[in-house]
Amino acid sequence: MIKAVIFDVGGVLVQSPFIAISAYEQELGLPANYINVSLSRRGSEGAFQQYERGELAFTEFVDQWTNELNDTNANNTAFRRYLQRNELDTRMALPQQTRVSGDTLFARMMAVAETPNECVVELVRWLKACGYRVAALTNNFKDAGDSDRLKPLFDVFVESAVEGLRKPDPRFYLKACERLRVGPSEALFLDDIPVNLRAAKALGMEAVRVEIGRETLAVDQVKHILRTRGAYPPPAKI
Numbered sequence: 001m002i003k004a005v006i007f008d009v010g011g012v013l014v015q016s017p018f019i020a021i022s023a024y025e026q027e028l029g030l031p032a033n034y035i036n037v038s039l040s041r042r043g044s045e046g047a048f049q050q051y052e053r054g055e056l057a058f059t060e061f062v063d064q065w066t067n068e069l070n071d072t073n074a075n076n077t078a079f080r081r082y083l084q085r086n087e088l089d090t091r092m093a094l095p096q097q098t099r100v101s102g103d104t105l106f107a108r109m110m111a112v113a114e115t116p117n118e119c120v121v122e123l124v125r126w127l128k129a130c131g132y133r134v135a136a137l138t139n140n141f142k143d144a145g146d147s148d149r150l151k152p153l154f155d156v157f158v159e160s161a162v163e164g165l166r167k168p169d170p171r172f173y174l175k176a177c178e179r180l181r182v183g184p185s186e187a188l189f190l191d192d193i194p195v196n197l198r199a200a201k202a203l204g205m206e207a208v209r210v211e212i213g214r215e216t217l218a219v220d221q222v223k224h225i226l227r228t229r230g231a232y233p234p235p236a237k238i
Contacts, residue, residue: 002187002226006134006188007120007134007190008137008167008190008210009136009140009150013124014113014114014117015113017112018212020105021036023108024105024108031092033079034094037079037082038075041075041078042068044166047068048061052140052160053164061102062106063102065106066100069098070098072097119215119219130226130230130235131231132226132230133180133181134153135154135157135180137176138157139160139166156176167191167196170199184203188226190210190222191207192211206229
């Protein structure tokens with residue numbers, strides 16, 4: 001039976017930073033997902049990923065990330081592979097050079113994250129009223145403003161910048177389970193990024209994807225799962 005629910009923060013509890021990334025791509029005339037591909041192409045060793053693990057100071061991160069975002073040759077190569085994998089138009093004209101500011105982009109991503117997804121916040125409160133333990137499991141940064149603002153909602157708040165681990169590392173998920181005092185098979189996990197959901201499923205967790213603009217659908221899906229696998233009935237009145 002599911003006894004605990006674990007939430008991602010950006011893109012789940014608050015609006016997705018990908019909204020800001022998409023808008024910035026359009027502003028610069030870059031193809032859709034170009035920056036996302038650049039962000040992910042270095043795997044766990046990119047500047048963004050290192051910053052989420054607390055390994056870089058902000059100024060180091062911004063300088064390194066800006067260099068990575070403007071490494072046009074490498075980013076174009078990665079983007080062509082992305083087009084091929086997704087059977088998209090590989091004849092698309094790609095930029096000869098880019099002028100992406102890591103500082104500007106990061107500020108816009110953080111601004112978007114100031115807006116909560118109210119239906120998901122209400123889901124957290126409903127779950128606690130039902131008797132479920134709830135946790136946040138977030139890839140975040142040192143001194144992230146969302147931590148202090150959101151921590152009171154949760155029984156457990158697990159941060160990449162504190163732990164030195166980040167999703168999709170399975171050890172990071174297990175820390176949340178240990179602190180909730182549940183096994184992975186007793187937890188339901190919500191995230192907006194497929195690779196993070198796959199890692200959760202591999203550990204035995206139930207997983208629900210939260211998509212931009214379809215947050216209420218994810219809330220309904222969680223409640224549907226708990227009707228059959230949940231350990232606690234809903235309260236008569238909240």
